[in-house]
Each structure stands twice: as structure tokens, then as C-alpha cells.
Amino acid sequence: MKKKWLATLGLVSLLSGAFFTGCSTSDETNGEKLKDEPVEITLAGWGASPEESELLKEVLADFEAKHPNIKVKHEVIADQYMDVIKTRLIGGEGPDVFYLDAFEAPALIETGVLEPLDKYVTEDFDVEDFEKPLLEAFQKDGKTYGFPKDYSTLALFYNKKMLEEAGVDIPKTWDELIEVSKKLTKDSDVYGFGVAPELARLYFIAESTGGKVVKDNKANFASPEVVSALQPIIDQHLKDKTSARPQDVGANWGGEMFGQGKAAMVIEGNWAIPYLENTFPNLEYGTAEVPTINGKKGTMAFTVAYVMNAASEKKEAAWELISYLTGKEGMEKWTSKGFALPTRKSVAEKLGYDKDELRAALVAGAPYATVWSNGTNLPIIVNNFNNQFISAFLGEQSLEDALKSAQEQANKEINN
Template identity: 75%
Template sequence: MKSKKWLASLGVTSLLAASILSGCSSDDASKGDSSSSGDKKVTVTLAGWGGNPTEEKLLKQTLEDFEAKHKNIDVKYEVISEQYMDVMKTRLIGGKGPDVFYLDAFEAPALIETGVVEPLNDYVTDDFDVEDFEKPLLDAFQVDGKTYGFPKDYSTLALFYNKKMLADAGVEVPKTWDEFQAAAKKLTKNGVYGYGVAPELARMYWLAQSNGGDVVKDDKANFASKEVVDSLQPIIDMHNKDKSAVEPKEVGVTWGGEIFGQEKAAMVIEGNWAIPFLKDTFPGVDYGTAELPTVNGKKSTMAYSVAYVMNAASEKKEAAWELLSYLTGKEGMETWTSKGYALPTRKSVAEKLGFDKDELRGPLVAGASYATVWSEGTNLPIITNNFNNQFLSAFLGDRPLDEALKEAEKQANSEIQSK
């Protein structure tokens, strides 16, 4: 593969040379940070993109708990609120990256390939209990048998349905994709649509592959295949023929939680983030959640996850691991996810907090074991951009779906080839 990736474009050898000169990537440096000896304090830097006030408070509490248990380690936390990955890449290239940082599964394959993320296998001890993580979420941060990050939280997708609207229409909660399409038609009336849909690959990847197709194959776009087109054609038909599906922007709102909260759609497919949003913004809406409808008798959903990872050039690797392992360990994760704004990636923590039995979050937790994580090779950003641009044209009725996706696939693979 031709290489013009962001790191290579600035010279891998330059980065390695800088690391050697500074001594920051050597084994001796990683073992000499005094994190365990207690003879001096070590400051570990942590970077993330922040969150809502409740999440920020929970993270602050988790970090305070860590420092109370590790008197010789201080944590300096930095919020990068805009252009997070661009800022992070620039800092990593310049040798000024944080010791520990957030990494989205979507971005993970490409960043791991550059060599700037530290493999963690040699740091893990038996009491860390790697088997406790939901397997699909952990797999998203593993390459060739090496683990480069441990997922801190996640969300799957679930079906959100308006209880009153379904009851008034005499509709049962749909369990299959055919039932879902029929329910959407029946629920569409009086200015309310059956389904508020987000016409983008990140939300429909699970459906696109439901007939055995591969959206990505050999790290190239493959979404023009008949299997993928056939899987997605019902979305086009629901919008253009049945008129039972609508994009939120078409009714003057921005996303699925809002169209559902305003009761302009009886059903949406959303993640855990919609639960606190609806509670705070639309507390009067009586709704339920369910696992996504099965397609061809098979359960499927998406999962979106973020891991804590370690900078391969860190000079404080022992202390960095102490922090990373606490944040993704059972105690730290329980504090961080205790309010339900984020779901714990450890099965034992989800059970202890009762999320697996929670009326609203239970279906989201149930999906974690079989979810497809939003992470597929190093070229997924290119593939996604081209898919979204052309899929929308078919969704709006401007051209046939097969034609739109064929053009998008050709363009995506041309861009990949020219990298």
C-alpha cells in the first residue's frame, strides 16, 4: 500500500530519531519513572475531549480516587474540545503528546498502524481480568494479537419506541425487520412518521451487512455489492415510497433524540446518549427501548467505543499504566459509569450497577456481546465520507441506490489507491 498517512508524511524516521535523542521510548526510560518506588512524585498527563458537566464531575472524582490511592502520582488532565484527533496527531508527531489519551475505535486502526500507540500486553497482570471486557469492544483495539487500548465505555444502538403511539395504533414492539417496516407504515399518520432515520453509514452499518455483504473488504470499499444494496434498499423505500421514514432535518430538528422527543417520530434507533437527553429535555415522553429488530433471524447492532491508550513515546510508562489500568479497572470504571451516562465495558461492572437489568439500558447492554464495533480498517473514514455523500442522494430520491453506491465505491477506492 502506498503510504501518505499523516505520520509518514512528516517522516517516521524523524519521529523515531527524536524519541531516541530524548530517551523517551527506551525500555530503561519506561522502567525508570519511579512510579512504584515512592521516592518522588510523577506527573502523568491525560488528554480527552471532555463531556457534559455530570461526566466531567465523574471523571474528576475517579481521578481524585486514583491519586488518593497512588500518593506518588499526580494526574494532569487536559480537555481538547475542538479538532481532537488533529490536535492529538500534531502533538504526537512533535513528541509532545500526553502519556495517556482517549482513542475512538473509529480512529484506532490508522493511528495504531503508525506505531505511536504503546502495546499493553506486557503491562497486564492476572488481577486486571481482561476476560471481563465485552469481547467485541476489546477486539476493536487489538491488532495481530497485541492490545493497544482498553475500552473505557461504549454505547450500542437500540430501538426507542413511543409507548402511547404504539398502543393507540395497536402495534406491538417490532422484533423483526419486516415487522419494523410494517409498524412504521401503520404509525405514520397525523404528521407523525413511523421512523426517524439517520441516513449515514455509522448508524446503518449493521443493516448494510445483514444479508451477508461486506461494507469493507480488504480495507477497501465494497458497499456497492448486491448484498449490501439489497440490505439498504428498504430504508430508501420507507422514505420515498411508503413515506414512513424521515430524516430529522426534514422536519426541522437536528437528530434522532430530538425528533423522538418532540414526538414527530414514533420510533428511532439511537444509543445510550439519548436516555439522559430525553430525561432532561423531554421528561413527559413515555417510551421504551428494545434490542434492534432481527434481520433473517439474526441479532445485530452497532457499538461505539473509546479506549484509554498509552503514548509509545511516554517517559513515564509505569505510572501511565497505573493510571490506565485504574481507569479501566473495575473500581475506576464503576465510579466513571455509575450515573449511566456511559456504559461500562466490563461485564461485572454492568451487572453490579444493574444496567443489564435496567428497563431502558438493558437492551443496550444486551447488544454488546454481538455488536459490530464502528471500526473497520485504516480506510474507514474515506469509505464513510463517500458512502454518506452518495447514499443521501438516493435517500432523497435523486438517483437509484445501486447507481449511487457504485459511484461512491469507485471514488472511495480511487482515494484509497492514491494514498
């Protein structure tokens, strides 16, 4: 989440130039080339676990078996993924198909380097099958620039033994979570709640009382509505002393804190499930939907799409790959091991994730989730929010002062 954003006006111009330069080959020519000659297309993405890499290798092999005239060259960009992608796009050497995080999507769509995919879609592709908020993250002005390959929402992870020993029920509301945390906290050995004090995790909470974190593509998180919505996060840590960050107990992230028994409850994503199974196999835990705030359900969603380079000279083949990977068959295999959740509702149902003991709460959150994406300036906004919010979380200044300072700085950078 802490990525440096380099999409300046100059970059937009360069990317747009690369786009127009690379559009000389017609779709008709691409189509004939696809039918008559072997075609090699490039798929670029970031690194993954060995298990995920092997699974993707199998999915791509299946695709090639069904499309014998298309070969896929898979490139893994291990570091500075978006910087590398942008540099290659500028230089006219961008991959035909590549991963795009929803967080990065608005700014890249703005440059014109992404191919709108609507004209390639056939009726049997079933666009309506995608979870709506996840698909909308890659749409603008009625056009679709990517189809989400997988996602995760956030859910409440709770230690069954700790809740049972404390004689408390799984909290259904945020007020209940605050009260339950008091009974679960044991001095500094165990905290009732493990919290991640960053905007990526707090965005939906910040907007739970009607405020807007981003307004007109500028920071708006110093508004009274947002401040009041986030104040309970500060109070639970400083006043109740029933919540802590992972680093406060020597852990690197919430899943580790939870697995070590340093927090009775955390809010994490699907990625925590395989981690806990492998690292803490004896841990007895459950998941539930994130407690409601003011009677409303809320959670975050993090998603990644396959997108097409508008300058690709192999668009028809590129679409064949995208449509297979995000189609029902390809997506089913890709998400079959549970490393990520399928963005298609039918695939989630077929794999049983909507009824899975641990994943059902995550799937249930998809229709109402707030996707981690909002406008071209969100990277600037989040950096300034996080820098100042943590000082309020640690008691160095009031939340109101911290967010006011962060908002002023963010909008100054945006205006410049």
C-alpha cells in the same frame, strides 16, 4: 463521525520517528521513579457535559488518593481532537495517556506511536471481563493497544402511547418495523420511524445479507449483497413515506425528533436516555433490542479506549492510571450515573444495567454488536458512502448507481 482523516504516509513516518525518539527512558527507570519520587502524568481527552466532567474529576481524585505519588494533569482538547493529538505526538509533546475512539484506532496503531499494554497486565486485571467486540477494536496481531473505558450500542426507542393507540406491538423483526411504521405514520406530522441515513448507523444493516462494506481495506459497499440489504431503507422513505430524517421535521438528531413526538420509533444509543430525561421528562417510552434482519440480531457499538503514548517517559505511572480507570473500581464509579455503559460485564451486572428498564436492551447488544471501526481507510470510505447514499435516500439517483459511484471514488482516493 464526520471527521477529516490526515494520516498520510508522511504522517506515519513522522509519528514513527517521534516514537523512536521518545523511547530512551527504560521501564526500570520509570518503575524506580514511580516508587521514589512524585510523578505527574498527563491525561488528554475531549470535552464532555459539565456533569460528566465533574464525575471524571471525582474519579481522578480517587485515583490520586490511592496513588499519592502520582498526580494527574487533565487536559481537555475542545476542538479538532485527533488533529491536535497527532500534532503533539509528532512534536514529541504527546500526553502520557489519552482517549482514542475505535474509529480512529486502526490508523494510529499502524504508526507505532501507541504502547502495547499486554506486558503491564496482571492477572487480577481480568481482561476476560471486557465485552469481547469492544476490546478487539483496540487489538492487532495479538497485541492490545488500549482498554475500552465505556461504550454504547444502538437500541430501538419507541413511544409507548403511540404504539398503544395504533394497536401495534413492539416490532421484533425489520419486516415488522416496516409494517408497524405504516400504522404509526400520520401524514407529515408523525412518522413511524426516524432514520439516520449514514454509514455509522447503517453498517450492520449493510452487512446483514452477507455482504462486506470493507474488503481488503477498500470500499466494497457497491456489491449486490450490500445494495439489497440497504434498499429497504430507501423504499421505506420514498415509497412507503413512513420514515424521515430529523432535519425533515426541524430536529437536529434522532433523540430530539423522538422527544418532540415527530417519530414514533428511532434507533439511538445510551446518550439519548439522559437527554430525554432532562429535555422531555414526561415522555413515556421504552427500549428494545434492534429488530432482527433475516433472523439475525445486529446493532452498532461505539467505544473509546484509554491508550498510552509509546514515547512517554512515565509508563509505569501511565499504566497505573489506565488500569484504575478501566479496572472494576474506577469503571464502576465512572459509569455509575449512566452517562455511558461499562465495558466490563461484571460492572454492568453490579450496577444493574443488564436488567435496567431502559438500558438492558443496549447491554444485551454488546456481545453481537458491530464496532464502528474497520481498517485504516474507513474514514475515506464513510465520507464517500455518506455523500452518495443521501442522494439515493432523497430520490436523486438509484441506490445502485449511488453506491457504485461512491465506491469508485473512495477506492480512487485510497489508491492515491
